Structure formats: structure tokens, C-alpha cells
Amino acid sequence: MSDATKMGTDNPTYEDDGAFAPPGILPVSSSKLPGWDRDFVQIGMSESEAPKKNAVVVRSAYKQYKTRQGTNVVLHNFNMTVKEGTIYSLLGSSGCGKTTILSCCVGVKALDSGHVLINGAEPGTRASGVPGKHVGYMPQDIALYGEFSIREVLQYYGRMYGMSSSTVAKNMDFLIAFLALPKPDRRIDSLSGGQKRRVSFAVALIHSPKLLILDEPTVGVDPLLRQSIWNHLVKLVSTGKTTVIITTHYIEEARQSHTIGLMRGGRLLAEDSPELLLKQHNATLLEDIVLKLCLQDNCDEDNESSSDSTTTDGSSVPTITLPLPKKSRWKKISEKERHSAMNAFNLSPEKEGSTCSSTSNNDGSVAQSDVVINNNSTEKLDPTCPEQVVGLAYTKVENGAEGKADPLQPCFDRGYLSDCSDSNDSSASAAMRRKLALEYSHEENSMKTNLKNSVKDSFNRIYAMSHKNIVILLRNILLLLFMVFVPASQIVVICLAIGQDPRGLHFGVVNKDIANSLNNCVVPSGCLTTDNFTGSVSCLFLDYLKKHDILDLKIYESEADAVESVKQATDWGYMVFPENYTLHMRERAIFGIHAEPAVIYGSRIKFRLDQSNLQIYRENAKLFFKTFHEFTKNVSEECGVDPVQTDLPLYVRYNEPKIWHNS
Ligand SMILES: Nc1ncnc2c1ncn2[C@@H]1O[C@H](COP(=O)(O)OP(=O)(O)OP(=O)(O)O)[C@@H](O)[C@H]1O
Structure with missing residues (x-):
């Protein structure tokens, strides 16, 4: 054993002999622990050692799922109290809501109403430590990365929780040996279902969390391994620092827990230590108690009695604020089935009758009966015991003294009890609540x-x-x-x-300026106002257009042909140079604003653009304006005229630096 472990470190490690060593605690060899099926591990602590804080408190939990078939009420006025440093076994038949309540505790799901407090704060708050390294959760469904090896999965979660590589390696070695996992290099997706579950269990344990929430960790596990798992859990909680909530279908293995919570139909039927439950029900097997309480519950249903459940202090907890639905989803067994079950478990009809003695009081609370199995109501309340704070609060409501509101509601709503001060409460209750808040607040940091x-x-x-x-x-x-x-x-x-300008767009040209324009088009040069100017101005304009390399020009003899080719989607449009375009352009250049209207009309080029594609339509329109601008500018310069005089009375700055919105 390393010195660091002996002295206690921040990250507890597992020792080679399989013992777990939390900070400052010397590990004990697991081989020294008796097997649960032969000699149950004695986990009872003396009163002086008993933990004072509640690690997890659930009150008036209500949760329903909406399905196509209707609404399924899964949790129904559910209450649970888990003390720090204990193992709490949640037992119940399949579908009774165990996984749902665990999911709510780790913050994966939220209650529709009611409260869950982890370490005195709601899951999701920093004070609760959930989610985070203080909680280890083994879900029922495997949620591991199939591409990873066992080693990588454990290293991943170790990194997630900020553990050093050496601590991860040490804990990993222990867990692989302890849980009889395959070689660490085996990929997760090559493992069997049971092996994956054990890896999932190892993931929950790797960082030695303070709160372990395990959803059926022993399913499909070899009995010997199951025994060692329980021994290990017992050892973990024996330090008083680790709390375990576990669900299991193997009822008898729950004997090793400190508290058993028996669930049925989304409610808690009983919550007490296995020893007390066995004693109070005069039973030797927990199975008998489960059956008895289920039968009792059916009787209660028959009597349409209150849907109250019990808290740890044994007082009944009436429905307080929730508009709870009827327990319609619980299956009723026939009289015949009931009697044969009674006989099978050696329960006399008298005893059976007595289990049905629970009745409702007028104020909605449950009268005392043997279903209330741990009635400590006569005990004097200890102001230092937070467990009883909750009990007092509920007792007060039960007595009907202050209406039907949950006295702890304002505190819970703020997510953290230490924020709470409620002047309406009795001074004893307020004092105890402050005490409770103080106990939790010691973990608050700056x-x-x-x-x-x-x-x-x-x-x-x-x-x-x-x-x-x-x-x-x-x-x-x-x-x-x-x-x-x-x-x-x-x-x-x-x-x-x-991202690019369009290229090679087919475009029609009808040039009435010159005959046979395809062959006779001569691009002129020089000033067009001089006498020696030869050539066609339309050819000059077409030459400017071609330079842009956007249009693939095609000559048509008539406008009708050009229109038809656009309609046939062969061309993106066409242009028409009127007859005597060159002549009119020259006269317009010579006479300027004094030119005849016929000259002005005769010097206009007609454009018709296909509008099926707005992007190309706009690109072409822009191209024509731009080309015409260049054309007039160059022609003017050839003649020694200021280009501004011949340009359109528009000032579009195509080639100058762009301007953008500020935002
Ligand atoms: N997401 C969901 N949508 C609808 N119904 C759901 C959903 N999750 C659970 N349920 C139903 O809620 C009920 C309780 O489910 P839950 O998984 O909490 O039971 P359980 O006690 O854990 O059962 P098991 O022991 O078989 O795991 C079941 O009837 C289940 O079909």
C-alpha cells in the first residue's frame, strides 16, 4: 500500500488486494468480509456513528409520461429519504418507477411536481454536486462508446472527473480484477451485455464518488461476483462518506442495505431498515414482507383509502398540494389469487384482515395501522437531526393546523435550503430548518x-x-x-x-445596321465624327461585349427568330441594333443635344432579357450598362471629347472600391 493512500489523498484509490481506500482510511481486505448469502454483513452502526445529514431527499414526487395511449402516472406522491453513508435499496416490481426516480435524482429527468434534494440542493445546482464528480450513476441502459476499449472508457471518465492518470490506472486495475472484466484492450462493442453492464458499473465507481446511484447493477451477474459487489458497497459506505442508492430485483440481497424502500405503483409503501421490517412483520424473508405489503396495498385500493405513504420517521404523509390522479394503473388480483398467495406464505386470514385496517381520517390523513411500519411520532424531536425537520414539517400539515401547503415549498423553490427563512413557520421548525441549512452550507466555497x-x-x-x-x-x-x-x-x-460570374451565356443579336452582319462586321477605329471613319458602330459595341467573355453571341436574321430561341431556352435574351445605327450614332455624336428625335431614336439598342433566372437577368442588365459606359467613354476619348459629355447621366461606380454596411 502506498504511503499516500495510508495518509489519505484527495482521490481515493483501490488497493491491489481489492480493498477500497477513501482518504485517510486504511483499507480492509474484501476477503475478510463474510458472504451475504451465508453470513450477512453486519452493517448496523451505533447511534453515535449514525449520519446526521440526508444525502437525498424526495418529497411529494409526481411524474407522468404522456403516451399515445394516454397519460401514464409513474410517480405518485413519492417520498424517499436517504441518509449519508448508507446503502438504500429501492425495491419494486418492473415498471413501478424505480429508474424514473433515479433519473430525477441525477437530473436526467425532471419531476412534474414535488422535490428532489441532493446534498440539500436541487440536482443541476452547483451545491448539489449533480451532475459532476460527486455522483456516480450506473444507468439501466448501457450508454458506453462502442468504439472505445474498456481502458479508454475508464480513462475517458477519469479525465472527465479531473483524475490523474496514475489514479485512474490504479483504480482501473482494481475494478478490472474486481468485476472480472475482460482484457482492458477489448472494445466495448465486442463485449456481451453482462460484460458491458459491469463496465458501466466500473465507470460509476472509477472516480470514487460520494453518491453512487446504481440501477440494477447485479442483473445477470454471477452469484459470487454479486456477493463481492455487495461486500464492496458495504465497505464503501462504512466510511460514512459514501452513499449508495441501488435498485435490484433480487430482494434478499437488499438485506445488506441500511434502508429498504419498497415501491409499488409509483409510491413508497414502506421505508425502513431490513431488520426492523422483518421484526415488525414477524417475517424471516424480505420476500414475505414485499408480498404482504403488496396485498395490503391492494386492500387499501379496495377501500379507496388515502394515497398517503410513509416517511422515514414513520408518520404518514398525506397528499398535500398535488391534484393526484387515481391509481387506475394498479393491477387488482382476484380474491382467489389473494387467498392462494396468503396460503403459500403462511399468512392467516386474521392477519390478512388486519392488513386492511388502514382507514382515512376526515382530514385526509391516514389513521395508524400496520402499514405504517416505523412510527416514531412519540419520539422527542431532536433539533440537530435534519431527518426530523422534514418529519415535523409534514406532521404540521397532517394535523391540518396551517392549511394544505407544503411548509418547505418556499425553501425548495430557491433550489438551496440555506437561502431560506420562513417567518410563518413555528420557531422550532424554523430553527431546525436553519440548522439543516447550516449543515449543508459548510460545503459552500467563495x-x-x-x-x-x-x-x-x-x-x-x-x-x-x-x-x-x-x-x-x-x-x-x-x-x-x-x-x-x-x-x-x-x-x-x-x-x-x-462565387463566380456566369460564363458563355448564349445571347442573340439582330443587327439591322449592316447586311450579313456575321461576315461583314468590321470593327472601326478612330473618332466616329471624322470623315474618314469607316466601319460599323454596332460591331464596335459587340466587340466591347465580347471582351467580357460572359456572352456567347449568336446572330439572328430576324427578331422573331431571336424571340423563339429565348422561348426555347436556347438563349438568355437578345439585342437589336436598328437600321442605320452607325449613321445615327455619328450624327448624335456630332450634334449632341441638338440632334433630331429620329436620330436619337435611331441610335438606341434594344435589349430583351429572359427573366426565368433573376440572377442571370441582373448580371446581364449590369453587363450592358457597364459595357455601354466603357464604349461611350472610349469613343469620346478617341474624338477628344470629355467622356462625361457622352455618358449616360448616371454615375455608377463599377470599378471603384466597394462600400459596405457598417454592421
Ligand atoms: N420515456 C418514457 N415514456 C413513456 N413511458 C415511460 C418512459 N419511461 C418509462 N416509462 C414508463 O414508466 C413506467 C416506469 O418505468 P421505469 O423505467 O421507471 O420502471 P422501473 O421500475 O425502473 O422498471 P424496471 O424494474 O423494469 O427497470 C413504466 O411503465 C414505463 O413503461
Whole structure:
């Protein structure tokens, strides 16, 4: 054993002999622990050692799922109290809501109404430590990365919780041996269902959390391993620092827990230590008690009695604020079935009758009966015991003294009890609540420390997740190619399609200025006002257009032919030079504003553009204005005239620096 472990470190480690060593605690060899099926581990603590804080408190929990078939009420006025440093076994038939309440405790699901408090605060708040490294959750469904090996999964979660590599390695070695896992290099997706569940269990344990929430960890596990798992859990909680909530279908193994919560139809039927339950029901097997309480519950249903349940202090907890639905989903067994079950478990009809003695009082509370199995109401309340704070609050409502509101509601609503002060409560209750708040608030840190921890946690998570994503990507070459090449090809396609000017657009030309314009088009040069000017101005304009390399010009003999080719989607439009265009252009250049109207009309080029594609329509319109501008500018300069005089009375700055919106 290392010195560090003996002295206690921040990160507890598992020792080679299978013992667990929380900070400052010397580990005990697991081989020294008796097996649960031969000699149940004695986990009872003396009163002086008993933990004072509630690690988890659930009150008046209500949850329903909406399905196509209707509404399924899963939790129904559910109450649960889990003390710190204990094992709490949640028992109940399949579908009674165990997983749902555990999901609410870890913040994966939210209650429709009621309260869950972890370490005195609602899940999701920093004070509760959930989610985070203080909680280890083993869900019922496997949620592991199939591409990872066992080692990588454990390392991933270790990084997530900010553990050092050496601590992860040490704990991993222990867990692999302890849970009889396959070789650490085996990939998760090559493991059997049971092996995956054990890896999931190891994940929940790797960081030695203060709160372990395990949803059926022993399903499909070899009896010997099941025994060691329980021994290990017992050892973990024996330090008083770790709390375990566990669900199981193997009722008898729950004997090793400190508290058993028996669920049925979304409610808690009983909550007490196994020893007390066995004693009070005069039973030797927990199975008998489960059956008895279920039968009792059916009787209660028959009698349409109150839907109240019990808290740890044994007092009944009446429905307080919730508009609770009827228990319509509970299956009723026939009289015959009931009697044969009674006989099978050696329960006399008299006893059976007595289980039905629970009755409702007028105020809605439950009268005392044997279903209320742990009635401590005569005990004097201890102001230092937070367990009883809750009990007092509920007792007060039960007595009908202060109406039907939950006295703890204002405190819970703020998410953290230490914020609470309620002047309406009795002074005893308020004092005890303050005491409770104080007990939790000792873990509060300064803002600076909180910020530092938060940054550190975030960094750990980002690092772990980045590492995970890289590994997953490298293991999935197809995914990698897809992730790299799809965006790259998208960008290329977008640039090709949108990012460039269109090229080679077919465009018709009807040039009435010259006969046989295709062959006779001579591009003139020189000033068009001089006598020695030869050639056609229309050819000059077409020459400017061709320079832009956008249009692929095609000569038509008539306008009708050009129109037809646009309609046939062969061309994107056409232009028409009127007859004597060159002559009219020259006269217009010579006479300027004094030119005859016929000259002005005769010097206009007609454009008709296809409008099926607005983008191309706009590009072409822009091209013509731009070309005409260049054309007039150059022609004017040839003649020694200021281009402004011949230009359109528009000042469009195509070639100058662009201007943008500020925002
Ligand atoms: N997301 C959901 N939508 C609708 N119904 C759900 C959903 N999740 C659970 N349920 C239903 O809620 C009820 C309680 O489910 P839950 O998983 O909490 O039961 P359980 O006690 O954990 O059962 P088991 O022991 O079989 O795991 C079941 O009837 C289930 O069908």
C-alpha cells in the first residue's frame, strides 16, 4: 500500500488486494468480509456513528409520461429519504418507477411536481454536486462508446472527473480484477451485455464518488461476483462518506442495505431498515414482507383509502398540494389469487384482515395501522437531526393546523435550503430548518474558488470530450472522410455555382445596321465624327461585349427568330441594333443635344432579357450598362471629347472600391 493512500489523498484509490481506500482510511481486505448469502454483513452502526445529514431527499414526487395511449402516472406522491453513508435499496416490481426516480435524482429527468434534494440542493445546482464528480450513476441502459476499449472508457471518465492518470490506472486495475472484466484492450462493442453492464458499473465507481446511484447493477451477474459487489458497497459506505442508492430485483440481497424502500405503483409503501421490517412483520424473508405489503396495498385500493405513504420517521404523509390522479394503473388480483398467495406464505386470514385496517381520517390523513411500519411520532424531536425537520414539517400539515401547503415549498423553490427563512413557520421548525441549512452550507466555497473549480471542471470536460471525439473519428475512417470532405466539397460547389460570374451565356443579336452582319462586321477605329471613319458602330459595341467573355453571341436574321430561341431556352435574351445605327450614332455624336428625335431614336439598342433566372437577368442588365459606359467613354476619348459629355447621366461606380454596411 502506498504511503499516500495510508495518509489519505484527495482521490481515493483501490488497493491491489481489492480493498477500497477513501482518504485517510486504511483499507480492509474484501476477503475478510463474510458472504451475504451465508453470513450477512453486519452493517448496523451505533447511534453515535449514525449520519446526521440526508444525502437525498424526495418529497411529494409526481411524474407522468404522456403516451399515445394516454397519460401514464409513474410517480405518485413519492417520498424517499436517504441518509449519508448508507446503502438504500429501492425495491419494486418492473415498471413501478424505480429508474424514473433515479433519473430525477441525477437530473436526467425532471419531476412534474414535488422535490428532489441532493446534498440539500436541487440536482443541476452547483451545491448539489449533480451532475459532476460527486455522483456516480450506473444507468439501466448501457450508454458506453462502442468504439472505445474498456481502458479508454475508464480513462475517458477519469479525465472527465479531473483524475490523474496514475489514479485512474490504479483504480482501473482494481475494478478490472474486481468485476472480472475482460482484457482492458477489448472494445466495448465486442463485449456481451453482462460484460458491458459491469463496465458501466466500473465507470460509476472509477472516480470514487460520494453518491453512487446504481440501477440494477447485479442483473445477470454471477452469484459470487454479486456477493463481492455487495461486500464492496458495504465497505464503501462504512466510511460514512459514501452513499449508495441501488435498485435490484433480487430482494434478499437488499438485506445488506441500511434502508429498504419498497415501491409499488409509483409510491413508497414502506421505508425502513431490513431488520426492523422483518421484526415488525414477524417475517424471516424480505420476500414475505414485499408480498404482504403488496396485498395490503391492494386492500387499501379496495377501500379507496388515502394515497398517503410513509416517511422515514414513520408518520404518514398525506397528499398535500398535488391534484393526484387515481391509481387506475394498479393491477387488482382476484380474491382467489389473494387467498392462494396468503396460503403459500403462511399468512392467516386474521392477519390478512388486519392488513386492511388502514382507514382515512376526515382530514385526509391516514389513521395508524400496520402499514405504517416505523412510527416514531412519540419520539422527542431532536433539533440537530435534519431527518426530523422534514418529519415535523409534514406532521404540521397532517394535523391540518396551517392549511394544505407544503411548509418547505418556499425553501425548495430557491433550489438551496440555506437561502431560506420562513417567518410563518413555528420557531422550532424554523430553527431546525436553519440548522439543516447550516449543515449543508459548510460545503459552500467563495465565489473565486467556485469560479476556479468551474473553469477546471470545464477544462477537464472539454479535454476529455475532445480526446474522445478524436479517437472516435480516427476509428471511423468513413466518418472522418465524410466530416472532412463533405464540407470541403460543399464549399467548392458553392464557390463554383455562386462565387463566380456566369460564363458563355448564349445571347442573340439582330443587327439591322449592316447586311450579313456575321461576315461583314468590321470593327472601326478612330473618332466616329471624322470623315474618314469607316466601319460599323454596332460591331464596335459587340466587340466591347465580347471582351467580357460572359456572352456567347449568336446572330439572328430576324427578331422573331431571336424571340423563339429565348422561348426555347436556347438563349438568355437578345439585342437589336436598328437600321442605320452607325449613321445615327455619328450624327448624335456630332450634334449632341441638338440632334433630331429620329436620330436619337435611331441610335438606341434594344435589349430583351429572359427573366426565368433573376440572377442571370441582373448580371446581364449590369453587363450592358457597364459595357455601354466603357464604349461611350472610349469613343469620346478617341474624338477628344470629355467622356462625361457622352455618358449616360448616371454615375455608377463599377470599378471603384466597394462600400459596405457598417454592421
Ligand atoms: N420515456 C418514457 N415514456 C413513456 N413511458 C415511460 C418512459 N419511461 C418509462 N416509462 C414508463 O414508466 C413506467 C416506469 O418505468 P421505469 O423505467 O421507471 O420502471 P422501473 O421500475 O425502473 O422498471 P424496471 O424494474 O423494469 O427497470 C413504466 O411503465 C414505463 O413503461
